[in-house]
Amino acid sequence: MAELTGNLLVAQSGGPTCAINASVAGVITEAGKHECIEEIYGGLNGILGILNEELIDLNDEKRKTIEGLKFTPAAALGTCRYKVDFKKKPEKAAKDMDRLFKVFEAHNIRYFFYAGGNDSQDTSHKIHEEAVKRGYDLRVIGVPKTIDNDLPFTDSCPGYGSVIKYAATTVMEVGFDVGSMATDDGSCCIIEVMGRSAGWIAAGTVLAKRGNPANPPHIILLPEIQYDIDEFLARVKSTIEAHKYCVVVVGEGIRNKQGEEIGADKSRLDAFGHPVLAGAAEKLKEFVQGKLNTKTRTVLLGYAQRAAAHFAAQIDIDNAFACGQAAVKAAVDGKSGYMVKIVRDNTRAILTGDGKIKWTTDLHPLAEVANVEHFVPRDWIQEDGFLPNETFVQYAAPLIEGEVKPPIEGGLPKYVTLDRNPVEKKLDAREA
């Protein structure tokens, strides 16, 4: 493969995480090692900003700011949920694609890295195909990112380990709290976590049990299972009888026996056409209070869970950084149309019993990744559906290892922001 000289563009897409900035830091750090990569640009707000030719010069950023990206939550480049949607809006999508390649040509972009989840990998795949079709020499590598952990083929998704480390810690702490109040107040607490159709985050809070069935969470409800409300209530009742209190974790998209989303407000849709859900815990609270007459409180972690960089998992950040580096290495090596994936090597852990896993990366064709959702396997969940089983615990436990320690100033984490020096625009403004 002939060496390809030109500029690099990296952008972030979809919901932010604790780890997506570490992937960008990995891209920038690795890019600096290759002479074929001339300028290192960041696209603001994902595809949306690139369409508007809003590029910034990442070589202009301070070295310590790039280092700081490793512990800074959210998307330092900005992000978007905008989608180049060939299915629903083919004309607009074709126009967007034209504009995108005008921007690439204007700035001699030859390396494009897009960090995101399912929809973003689809976008990367389309851009790769389009480049091939147009005969425009471009290397496109998708960088995995999603707290939902629902990308296929990769062992896990950067961002996931940190969110379950934080969520499991929260469940443990709330468990201590509710348990100590259980005499005459608040004996049930329902904690709602993100997860529209895949229950990886809810499932991950099982780590808070630390192997003791008496420990919270006592019940975990996953979007993968359809629940009978009466069976759920019976489980809450028996838990309170046994332990005096009950901590329930619920993924936002859980469904009842009829397959209806329990907390769905179907009148509101997001940009991808998914219903915006927010009410699972509140709905279950109504049932528990109404039918069991048990005082119930809810916790809605919302955005806090995916931004909780003050207690991120070091292994998650390390893997996120490695994914960024691997993307650049693959592209320089001539690859395009792949997503980086994380690979877990248990050999040493099993042979020596020291639990040390060797983490590496590999590539997987974007064509196979795009828009495929990876769910919690049924045989990783107890038969009754109310808790993940030991197979899941073995999978999840290594993902929360290590504590990222952001610098502290005045008692609060000191996160970084990019200077965002703009790259001079060369095109006319995009037509609305």
Added chain:
Amino acid sequence: MAELTGNLLVAQSGGPTCAINASVAGVITEAGKHECIEEIYGGLNGILGILNEELIDLNDEKRKTIEGLKFTPAAALGTCRYKVDFKKKPEKAAKDMDRLFKVFEAHNIRYFFYAGGNDSQDTSHKIHEEAVKRGYDLRVIGVPKTIDNDLPFTDSCPGYGSVIKYAATTVMEVGFDVGSMATDDGSCCIIEVMGRSAGWIAAGTVLAKRGNPANPPHIILLPEIQYDIDEFLARVKSTIEAHKYCVVVVGEGIRNKQGEEIGADKSRLDAFGHPVLAGAAEKLKEFVQGKLNTKTRTVLLGYAQRAAAHFAAQIDIDNAFACGQAAVKAAVDGKSGYMVKIVRDNTRAILTGDGKIKWTTDLHPLAEVANVEHFVPRDWIQEDGFLPNETFVQYAAPLIEGEVKPPIEGGLPKYVTLDRNPVEKKLDAREA
């Protein structure tokens, strides 16, 4: 004052915090230094457990468990909201008081320490008065505790610093997240924190601004102020115009211009007769989405905020421990009927400019403390009511200094639990 020899009883009351176990550790540690204190007992689940003669032997606990109380959230002894209520239920209260002194006599309790908030200080005061009336030689000292920070006379309440350190960090992190998504998704986020009638917690999140008016939180709504909803919406609108997003923090008990609690469900009351509130953020979200057509998400921290020991403030834990120690010292010194209070000495900080505050403790008569609520002073809040001012910042900033680092096992904090070896009962079971 003649030396009083006998046993010690310590108990915890009301909502748990990150720091109330540190106060118990302070009591136990100090008690071990005084020969006049023979046995060190803990009362399970506050007054309720003492009435049931459920005492445990704290001298039987491992030394490292007592040390671990300093970083373990919730109430290790268990807690309750049960109140000896002479006003509403005088007959029951008189009967409870008889039973309480029977338990004290049966176990030769001569030192009683009760860690709690306003209601618990009232209970301590009544027990002190009753002891005097009965001529029963008992030293009663209240230990301050409440995340709400609404006890009078003390500089601050143990538990408060940690909750605002965590809540401000969360607001900062959510701010990074929402800010990076602001292009086309979720430009308003409303974070609800505890605070039924005093807005100290909500106000404390102002520290997340770190002096920059552009930083979140952009609006803080306090229960102390009555808000015009249209003025609030205008403020949200202008914030989004200026910064593309808006982070709002709201205390659960906030009220509208008519003085009505915005999120109140007045059909439900807690054991103290207060309405149980949970819906302020959701109500405001309806307004913002309905009237401004701005996509809005909520975060409901709930119990998570008061239990977040993984990011507690070291100064808070130190002060909580010191309060426990000071209570024992005062009692051994012959005092009874006082609450320990925290005193801030700014002299060195001002003289040298190094910001180092000298924290000490003092005593205040329980008669003056009981049932008095301390609110955020009006002149610590901006004139428009939408943010605390610099005076508040100067007050709150020193309270979040230092990071408690609990030991970690398998990626999660390793908190302690007491063995709870019971003290043999000497009385018949309490009449229901």
